[in-house]
Amino acid sequence: MVLKIHNTLSGTKEPFAPVDKQHVRVYACGPTVYNFAHIGNARMAVANDLLIKVLRTQYNKVTYVSNITDIDDKIIDAAHELNEPIQNLTTKYTKIYNEDMAYLNVSLPDVQPRATDHIDEMIVIITKLIKNNNAYEKEGHVLFHVPSFSKYGVLSKRNRDEQIAGSRVEVAPFKKDPADFILWKPSPDPLPGWDSPWGFGRPGWHLECSAMSEKTLGLPFDIHSGGMDLVFPHHENEIAQTCSLNKTDEPKSFARFWFHNGFVNVEGEKMSKSIGNIRLVHDLKKQFSGEVLRLTLLSAHYRQPLNWTKEIIDQNSKMLDRFYRTLKDLQSVEVSSDSLSDEIMESLLDDLNTPKVLAQLNTLSNKLSSANNDEKMIIKNNLIAAGRILGIMLEDPDLWLGYNQSLNPQKEEIEGLINQRNEARRHKDFKLADEIRDKLKLKGIEIEDTKNGTIWRKDS
RNA sequence: GGCUCGGUGGCAGAGUGGUUAUGUAGGGGCCUGCAAAGCCUUGCACAGCGGUUCGAUUCCGCUCCGAGCCUCCA
Numbered sequence: 001m002v003l004k005i006h007n008t009l010s011g012t013k014e015p016f017a018p019v020d021k022q023h024v025r026v027y028a029c030g031p032t033v034y035n036f037a038h039i040g041n042a043r044m045a046v047a048n049d050l051l052i053k054v055l056r057t058q059y060n061k062v063t064y065v066s067n068i069t070d071i072d073d074k075i076i077d078a079a080h081e082l083n084e085p086i087q088n089l090t091t092k093y094t095k096i097y098n099e100d101m102a103y104l105n106v107s108l109p110d111v112q113p114r115a116t117d118h119i120d121e122m123i124v125i126i127t128k129l130i131k132n133n134n135a136y137e138k139e140g141h142v143l144f145h146v147p148s149f150s151k152y153g154v155l156s157k158r159n160r161d162e163q164i165a166g167s168r169v170e171v172a173p174f175k176k177d178p179a180d181f182i183l184w185k186p187s188p189d190p191l192p193g194w195d196s197p198w199g200f201g202r203p204g205w206h207l208e209c210s211a212m213s214e215k216t217l218g219l220p221f222d223i224h225s226g227g228m229d230l231v232f233p234h235h236e237n238e239i240a241q242t243c244s245l246n247k248t249d250e251p252k253s254f255a256r257f258w259f260h261n262g263f264v265n266v267e268g269e270k271m272s273k274s275i276g277n278i279r280l281v282h283d284l285k286k287q288f289s290g291e292v293l294r295l296t297l298l299s300a301h302y303r304q305p306l307n308w309t310k311e312i313i314d315q316n317s318k319m320l321d322r323f324y325r326t327l328k329d330l331q332s333v334e335v336s337s338d339s340l341s342d343e344i345m346e347s348l349l350d351d352l353n354t355p356k357v358l359a360q361l362n363t364l365s366n367k368l369s370s371a372n373n374d375e376k377m378i379i380k381n382n383l384i385a386a387g388r389i390l391g392i393m394l395e396d397p398d399l400w401l402g403y404n405q406s407l408n409p410q411k412e413e414i415e416g417l418i419n420q421r422n423e424a425r426r427h428k429d430f431k432l433a434d435e436i437r438d439k440l441k442l443k444g445i446e447i448e449d450t451k452n453g454t455i456w457r458k459d460s
Numbered sequence: 461g462g463c464u465c466g467g468u469g470g471c472a473g474a475g476u477g478g479u480u481a482u483g484u485a486g487g488g489g490c491c492u493g494c495a496a497a498g499c500c501u502u503g504c505a506c507a508g509c510g511g512u513u514c515g516a517u518u519c520c521g522c523u524c525c526g527a528g529c530c531u532c533c534a
Contacts, residue, residue, distance in 0.1 A: 011464085031534075044534045074532070158463055158530070205532090227534030231464090234533095262465095263528070270528090299483090300473065304466085305527065312472060315484050322483090325497080347474095355474045359482035366482095369499060430493055437495075448496050457496095 001342065003058055003349045005051075005223070006303060008231060008258035009155055009251060013351050018222045019256065024055050024062040025217040027255070029209055029226035029234065030112070032069040033093035034078040036282040037100050039297075039308055040264040040271060044227050046294055046391070047261040047302040047352070049106040051225070053389045054348050057340075065216045066109040067209065068094050071116050071202055076191060086192055090114075100281040103290040104297075105391035111216050115208040119194045122203045122211045125245055126183050126196075134244040138174040140186035140199050146179040149240040151249045155258060156232035181237055183207055206237035213255075214242065224255035228262055261302045267309055279308060291392045292317045298354040298390060319358065320392060321401065321460075323383060326365040328397035330380040333373070340385040341378070348389065361386055402446075402458035414445055418454050421447075 003016040018024045028048045031041050048066065055062045069075075070090040079086045098108060126142050129135035134148045146152050153159060182204035187193030193202045213221065219242070226235065235258065242254040263270070266277040284293055296316040300306045340348075347356040364379050371379060387393030398404035405411060421436040440447060446459040 029534085032532095038534080040534045042534085047534095072532095153463095156463075156529075228465095228528070229533055232529060233531090261534075263534075265527090272533095304473085307472085309472090311484085315472060319483060329498090353474070355472095355482080359474065362482055425493080428493075434494070446496060449492075450497085455497095 001346055001349050003054065004351050005257055005259060006351050007256075008235075008260050011157070014257070016222075016257065018059065019220055021059065022061060024059045024223075025221035026052060026055070026062065026064050026223040026225065027209070027213040027217055027221060028064070028066040028109070028224075029230055030066040030068055030109075031097055032072050032074060033090045033097060034072070034075040035093060036280040037097050038264075038271060039266075039279040039281060039284065039293075040227070041097075042101065042104055042106075042281050042293070043264050043297050043302075043306065044225075044261050045101045045106045046104055046297045048225055048259075049101075049391065050298070050302075050352055050354070050389070051223070051259065052107070053391070054352060057345070057389065058349075063111070063217065064109045065111040065113065065213065067212050068097075068112055068114045069205070069208065070094070070114045071192065071208075072205060096282065100285065103281070103285055104294045105290055105394065113212045113216055115203070115212070118208060118211045118215065119203065121215055122184075122207045123194075123196050125207065125211055125241065126198075128245055129183065129241065132244060132247065134240075135183055136176065137198055138176075140201065141174055141182060142184040142198055143175060143180040144183050144237065144240060144244075145176055146181070146240065147177055149244050149249065151243070151251060152179070152240055153236065154251050155236050155239060158232065158236075181206060181233065183241075206234055206241060209234070210238050210241040210245070213238075219246065220253050221255055223257040223259050225259035225261075228260045231258075231260055262300075262305045264297075264306045264308050266307075268307055288313060288317070291394070292320055295320050295358075295390070295392050298392075299358065301355055302352055317460075319362070323361065323365060323387075323393055324395075324397045324400045326368055327380065327383060327393060328401060328403075329368060330376055330383075331397065333376045333380050335380055335384065336377055337381055338385050338388070339381065340389070341382050344382060344386055354390065357386060357390070402460060403455065405456075405458060408458070410443065414440065414443070414456060418447060418456060422454060 004013045005016045006012070007014045026048070028044070031037060048064070052062060052064045068090075075086060075090060079089045082089065102108070126135060129144065130137065130142065135142055135144050184196060184198055184201050184203055186199055186201045191202070193200045213224065224235065239251045239254055243249055243251060246253060265271065266279055269275055269277060271278050281293070292313060296313050297306065299312065299316050344357055344360050347353045347360060361383060364382055367375065368379055383393060408414070417436050417440055421433045424430070424432040424436065437447060440456070441459070444459050445456050447454055447456045
């Protein structure tokens with residue numbers, strides 16, 4: 001079985017082969033920390049987390065780097081508005097980002113470099129780019145000269161001249177070419193900055209990833225990832241910088257695979273501040289469990305757009321409950337291995353086809369009622385093994401489903417009522433029995449009469 | 461205007477040149493005093509028009525529709 005990944009560079013699904021089989025290296029463009037993470041940020045984190053977990057089933061050593069952008073004009077603006085020091089803001093939101101992602105069962109990257117810790121490296125890169133005639137200084141700015149890189153546009157498959165024709169971008173007067181982008185810009189007082197050969201200033205956004213990816217992983221590395229929208233211009237510019245720096249026009253000398261996840265829409269519309277429909281993980285946490293949110297993110301293929309609605313959250317919540325119920329029914333079954341069936345593994349390896357995996361798990365789960373012991377073991381093994389990679393079904397089934405409320409403060413009262421009801425049922429006083437059941441229902445308690453007696457759970 | 465990617469059943473969402481995706485919602489039934497949970501069963505589909513083919517939802521072309529990017533953006 002071979003892992004296949006859609007490579008934006010070729011526009012096709014390709015068999016994955018690492019540069020170094022002993023050490024797979026992945027870099028994902030992480031968040032700009034000036035606010036709470038939204039569900040779109042989460043999709044990127046979850047997609048990459050899944051990619052890494054799948055890679056780890058195939059390779060012994062995988063290093064996952066995902067940066068924190070902690071210097072940026074949006075951050076400066078936010079800090080100014082809140083009248084808060086920039087560092088307080090970025091430290092705070094970095095911490096919250098990591099907490100929110102942990103809630104979604106996203107593992108922390110192996111390395112999480114910060115842009116502001118790599119200013120020196122960036123200055124070195126700029127100096128070299130100027131020396132190589134790929135960049136120039138003008139009015140305190142340093143710009144990358146796009147025509148100096150012949151392969152500009154390979155990733156996003158854009159023809160520069162055609163773009164410019166229909167472009168509505170206002171071109172800064174100091175640009176030699178309209179497509180030239182900023183490597184360094186001046187920071188007039190009181191804006192934050194660093195001393196450089198071009199004066200006090202701060203780096204352009206694209207530069208940090210070129211600096212940090214090379215420093216943390218070395219070149220070329222295997223997979224460079226991020227959200228769809230980063231393809232142009234961010235990743236295109238990174239390619240131009242890093243390749244020019246190393247005097248090559250071969251994009252694969254930077255990263256072999258480019259992995260991009262699709263967008264999350266909300267109720268059919270793009271998330272945006274003006275519409276006011278941004279869904280923050282911070283808020284969703286109050287209403288939904290991490291596993292439900294994560295499963296919902298995985299319910300569509302990572303490259304497809306995902307329409308975030310209450311309905312799909314509910315659907316996935318039900319699916320997850322069913323999986324847990326299957327696991328509950330299998331509690332007494334011993335697991336002998338933790339291996340995933342070839343079929344399901346194949347789906348994961350096929351460009352992370354999570355909807356297909358979920359369908360397979362459902363099919364498997366549906367076989368429970370007619371399964372013999374061996375088959376039950378297989379069902380359980382697969383659910384658990386798949387859950388570990390997908391980041392779901394990690395809780396205790398009884399607790400998840402609301403059973404086993406030994407710590408519920410109303411436990412005695414509830415069980416008292418259940419005893420009263422069963423007493424009434426014995427006397428065939430079904431009117432009273434149903435009244436008691438309704439009363440429990442109002443308390444959020446659902447009861448089930450099984451052949452082993454009445455059991456109860458907290459209704460979610 | 462340019463580039464890219466899509467249009468699958470009420471909804472969500474995979475996939476395939478000829479055979480049930482799967483979930484959810486709906487219909488019918490079993491179980492139950494009635495429920496709950498579970499089980500069984502059953503509708504409902506591949507945007508349109510051409511072409512290739514013995515056969516296309518699947519390949520090709522065109523049309524229509526939608527989304528993203530071209531400007532900060534996950």
